[in-house]
Amino acid sequence: MKYFKDGEILLSDFDGVFLDSQKKFNEVMKEETDLDKWMDFLNGINWKKFVHECELVPGAVDTFTELQRLKILKGFITRIHSFDEGKEKCLLLRELGLEVPVYYVLPEQPKSIVYRPNRKVILLDDNLENCEEWSLNCGKSILYNPNEKNTEKKYVKSLTDLLK
Numbered sequence: 519m520k521y522f523k524d525g526e527i528l529l530s531d532f533d534g535v536f537l538d539s540q541k542k543f544n545e546v547m548k549e550e551t552d553l554d555k556w557m558d559f560l561n562g563i564n565w566k567k568f569v570h571e572c573e574l575v576p577g578a579v580d581t582f583t584e585l586q587r588l589k590i591l592k593g594f595i596t597r598i599h600s601f602d603e604g605k606e607k608c609l610l611l612r613e614l615g616l617e618v619p620v621y622y623v624l625p626e627q628p629k630s631i632v633y634r635p636n637r638k639v640i641l642l643d644d645n646l647e648n649c650e651e652w653s654l655n656c657g658k659s660i661l662y663n664p665n666e667k668n669t670e671k672k673y674v675k676s677l678t679d680l681l682k
Contacts, residue, residue, distance in 0.1 A: 519680075519682065521640075521682075522680075526590070526638050526640055526658070527592040527638060527639055528590050528640050528641075528642055529592060529595045529621070529629075529633060529640070529642070530582065530595070530641075530642040531594070531596060531641070531643040531648065531662075532594050532607055533644075534643075534644035534662070535578070535643065535662045535677075536594065536611075537578075538572055538573045538574070539569070540644075541572070541573070542572045557599070560600070560603075561600060563603070565600070565602045565603045565605070565606040565607075566602075566606050566609075568606070569606045569610050570610070575662075575664075576676070576677070577676060577678040579614050579615075579616075582616055583614075583616065584681055585680065586616060591616075592619070592639075593618045593619040593620060593621055594607075594616075594619075595620075595621040595632060596621070596622065596623065597623045597624070597625060598623070598624070607620065621633050628648075629641065629643075630651060634655075635655045635656055636656055636657060637657070639658070640658045640660060641659040641660070642659070642660050642662055642680075643659065643660075644663070646661055649661050650671075660673060660674055662677065663675060664676065
């Protein structure tokens with residue numbers, strides 16, 4: 519596999535990489551930039567309904583199931599705004615047969631605080647800033663970039679590319 523060397527493990531973001539929740543957020547909140555309105559929205563969501571209304575990222579279940587089987591996928595690391603959000607994300611993963619740990623990151627907290635990166639831990643994320651922060655803290659990262667935006671960062675356009 520070209521993305522993983524011997525002994526390397528993968529932590530994957532959830533929103534935008536496993537579940538296309540960003541699309542759903544944008545449908546509801548459109549161009550809203552007021553942080554207080556976003557927090558009200560996030561705190562008022564019925565998370566069980568929300569995660570089941572979002573579409574899975576194409577290839578996510580099959581790719582992550584295989585990476586789990588190969589013992590490369592070691593967990594999901596996801597930002598949460600409430601315990602209910604965390605619970606529903608975890609339940610969805612379990613419903614789909616993914617049994618790896620789920621690491622919760624609080625708003626405004628870097629992922630590298632929750633799980634300490636090193637050269638054997640690769641973060642898969644759709645947010646370039648998260649990837650850069652992870653790399654600055656001695657980890658490796660891969661940007662999930664389905665739109666092939668111009669970037670110098672190592673990226674995959676399709677999750678199934680991770681299995682090559």
